[in-house]
Amino acid sequence: MSADSDSGTDEVPVGARIDWSVAATVGRRIARPGPRTTGYTLNQAREELFDAARRAEAPVREVTGLADGLPVPAAEVLDRKEWISAAAQSMSSMLGGGLSDEEKPSPSITGRVSGLQAGGLLAFLSGAILGQYDPFTPDRQSGADGVLMLVTPNVIAVERAIGAVPSDFRLWVCLHEVTHRVQFSANPWLRDHMLDNVALLTTDTGESGAEALRRITESLRSGRKRESGVLGAMQLLQTPEQYEAFSRMMMLGTLLEGHADHVMDGVGPGLVPTVGRIREAFDKRRNRPQNPLQRIMRALIGMDAKLAQYIRGKAFVDEVVATVGMARFNAVWTSPETLPRPAEIDEPRLWIDRVL
Known part of the structure; x- marks a missing residue:
């Protein structure tokens, strides 16, 4: 028995x-x-982001028809180290399977x-x-x-890199993130739906290495159609139940x-005068070539899959x-039953026929 052995850990979520x-200490x-940047510029950016997050709420609610009448909480404007601390806390809550601090090993x-x-990983992402929008961390106010x-x-770094008008770019960023806040505020069940699927994804299945190898080998021999790239690897490495949970999370994210x-x-054209230039420059930046290390990191954390989500999801909506x-x-x-299924994302008429 190793020094790391802990009786009962099979019942504890991996996260x-x-x-x-x-993780937080190392990341920071x-x-x-x-x-x-100067202290004056930094403080000015912070104040403008606070204000932009507040101003974005009303037009987002008007366009979406969601969250009307609910209070508008203030945003948290952070530096990179503060974000790492907050992200570590969120990951602990999300991946902890609902365990209290006393119940965790x-x-x-x-x-x-x-x-x-x-x-x-948190250090890489912090830049x-x-x-x-983090649905798993309580608002401090x-x-x-x-x-x-x-x-x-x-x-500040991105608006400088793409030559954006700072006030326009800050409001543009806030419009996107405030939309996520509105989505979850108006539909609290989304948080529980995510937690349920994350719990399935992070549960220790008890499958031995030999059993996993046999399952993967049988899947490869079967000739069943699989996704390509990272998604195909996930399909092979996860149990069928876990891959179904993974697919549900991907569809929700999309x-x-x-x-x-x-x-x-x-909303953008009426509030952000330079939205066209921002969108064009930002998309070019997202798709620009990366060095080999950046490409590896993007693949490992699924950033390319996330970019595909924007395109497929927007076309569906x-x-x-x-x-x-x-x-x-x-x-x-x-409800979870009315969320789009994989085939419906690329064929919206299928979703319309099934749900409406």
């Missing part, structure tokens, strides 16, 4: 075994500093090693995240689930991101809204 305090230590050698690895986070140095992009196109209108489209938020 709960990661030492997230180590190795995170790259933000762009050089004591930190172990494996947990600390996993924490080191997670810290490296890429512009904004994020209201105590309600969910907080909108905006990462000031990254916003809907959420596509809906947010649709809303940005609907665009077509459904154009066909039936936003009010009827909003039936998609009724």
